[in-house]
């Protein structure tokens with residue numbers, strides 16, 4: 001079977017080769033297990049990912065909603081994506097005609113499933129540009145429901161044109177794995193009374209993905225460390241800004257890449273079924289072979305990962321709405337404005353089979369001139385710094401890996417809006433400690449990814465944009481296997497991970513600030529027989545704190561085995577208890593005060 005049936009494949013193979021499965025489970029956590037059905041007949045369970053609600057701007061009208069696609073995903077693995085013709089909803093045309101701007105566009109996926117099924121990765125594309133990367137929830141016999149919404153306002157240019165919607169969700173159905181996914185994809189639009197003074201969204205979005213027809217998703221499948229997948233495309237010669245938005249997910253041998261031991265440990269212990277290549281990965285983006293940026297991805301854990309009981313009904317951070325990553329490539333525009341095709345490519349350092357990657361190239365065009373010009377002024381991409389300290393004896397040992405990368409580029413672009421000099425930088429650091437104990441039956445991973453990026457754009461007279469984005473992804477993962485008898489074993493696990501972000505932006509478009517602390521702590525036990533969870537317990541706590549100039553959101557929620565123990569949320573910015581940063585951030589003068597205090 002090809003590797004692209006997402007995270008479940010290893011398990012299906014493992015079922016056919018119990019010895020291999022046993023070896024695998026002894027040394028690392030299980031991939032995407034499926035919980036055994038409970039006996040009662042409760043109503044369908046609603047699963048959810050904790051996120052802040054997407055709110056239309058004050059005073060906007062809507063929503064005007066349109067069903068884009070309604071699909072059934074049964075035996076869809078290795079088949080063409082479900083597709084539907086997209087025509088811009090009439091309300092969008094009408095709003096444009098009366099001069100009203102798009103205030104917010106939300107793409108909503110809502111789905112149900114009943115029976116037994118693995119977690120499946122899926123993607124949604126419009127005209128080849130990816131709009132959503134997600135993982136399905138694992139069903140129960142009595143059924144489950146879930147929905148996920150993504151703010152797709154930045155794709156306004158795509159939404160205004162006819163195109164084709166495609167959804168690839170590779171599912172397999174048989175006597176054991178009976179779950180068929182049904183899903184509706186709906187677009188909700190909100191409008192301003194008048195067009196905004198300054199348009200923030202790109203004028204054109206070019207997909208860097210595979211074109212249909214395909215018996216797969218439109219993503220590139222990157223299978224090893226030398227595999228670079230790319231697309232050649234020409235951009236309009238009147239482009240003055242360009243941003244690459246990258247979609248990433250990792251599966252099969254790299255589903256838990258941060259737990260992979262180095263190859264010398266694997267060889268010394270004859271662990272032919274344990275994925276290796278060490279515990280560091282990064283996605284590197286190249287234009288005409290030159291590094292323009294990197295993505296050090298958040299460690300999304302899919303709904304069947306580690307212990308499936310942990311993610312019911314609160315799913316893992318990012319699992320229903322995988323994060324995307326922006327790389328500003330404006331400094332490099334000078335080379336790309338010649339009207340010729342250029343090569344946009346992606347590779348993954350130390351990759352094992354398989355990474356699904358594609359990107360959308362967001363372009364801003366000069367409406368008053370047919371030609372912009374530009375040039376790169378400085379460029380520094382010194383490459384990856386990488387170090388592993390490895391110490392082991394038999395199956396026990398410790399592997400400490402650290403890595404860092406820095407890149408920066410400055411370039412100017414001259415358009416009818418002036419000559420703008422843009423600097424973009426990225427600074428990454430990574431620390432990972434992997435400890436194996438008790439003859440390799442216990443594994444403890446402690447990892448921190450720290451990613452900082454910044455953009456600074458100025459013209460002759462002023463600073464147009466000065467922004468900084470800092471993300472920290474901590475991860476602590478304990479797994480302990482015990483009581484192994486034949487094809488049965490027990491697994492204790494503890495997962496603590498999260499996303500901490502801070503974003504500031506200043507310049508002509510005004511000041512904005514937001515900070516997010518989103519953390520999950522999940523603890524579970526399970527007894528596994530032939531890759532079926534026969535008994536167990538999962539408990540998950542999540543605290544989500546968002547404070548921004550666009551509002552605040554707080555949620556503290558806890559679940560155990562499908563049951564919500566408590567769920568508190570608050571969207572006011574005034575509760576000092578929830579936000580160390582500030583109070584009443586919605587208030588202009590308070591906002592300025594915050595800025596002054598920070599300076």
Ligand SMILES: *[C@@H]1O[C@H](CO)[C@@H](O)[C@H](O)[C@H]1NC(C)=O
Nearest residue numbers: 070110111112113182183184
């Ligand atoms: C999809 O929409 C149809 C028609 O409104 C509805 O009957 C069905 O329940 C929806 N399915 C899901 C999974 O939301």
Ligand SMILES: *[C@@H]1O[C@H](CO)[C@@H](O)[C@H](O)[C@H]1NC(C)=O
Nearest residue numbers: 221222223224225226227228
């Ligand atoms: C890496 O993957 C590419 C693309 O599938 C393949 O052509 C190549 O042979 C692979 N290289 C190795 C060393 O496996």
Ligand SMILES: *[C@@H]1O[C@H](CO)[C@@H](O)[C@H](O)[C@H]1NC(C)=O
Nearest residue numbers: 266267268269270271394395
């Ligand atoms: C690994 O396999 C080799 C060759 O079959 C054997 O000589 C060696 O003892 C094995 N090592 C371990 C740790 O099992």
Ligand SMILES: *[C@@H]1O[C@H](CO)[C@@H](O)[C@H](O)[C@H]1NC(C)=O
Nearest residue numbers: 023026269394395438439440
């Ligand atoms: C450790 O595990 C190996 C491989 O499973 C096994 O051969 C060995 O007997 C174990 N050693 C101890 C001390 O349990």
Ligand SMILES: *[C@@H]1O[C@H](CO)[C@@H](O)[C@H](O)[C@H]1NC(C)=O
Nearest residue numbers: 431432433445446447448476
């Ligand atoms: C994880 O590592 C960091 C330093 O890299 C350390 O501060 C932290 O205490 C470690 N966490 C655990 C639970 O060991």
Ligand SMILES: *[C@@H]1O[C@H](CO)[C@@H](O)[C@H](O)[C@H]1NC(C)=O
Nearest residue numbers: 036038534535536537538561
């Ligand atoms: C949790 O769910 C598992 C699997 O259905 C079950 O074996 C276990 O008894 C449950 N535990 C509790 C405390 O509800």
Ligand SMILES: *[C@@H]1O[C@H](CO)[C@@H](O)[C@H](O)[C@H]1NC(C)=O
Nearest residue numbers: 584586587588589590591593
């Ligand atoms: C905004 O905050 C300032 C300072 O806290 C306060 O004096 C003012 O009344 C607030 N304005 C509104 C509209 O809430």
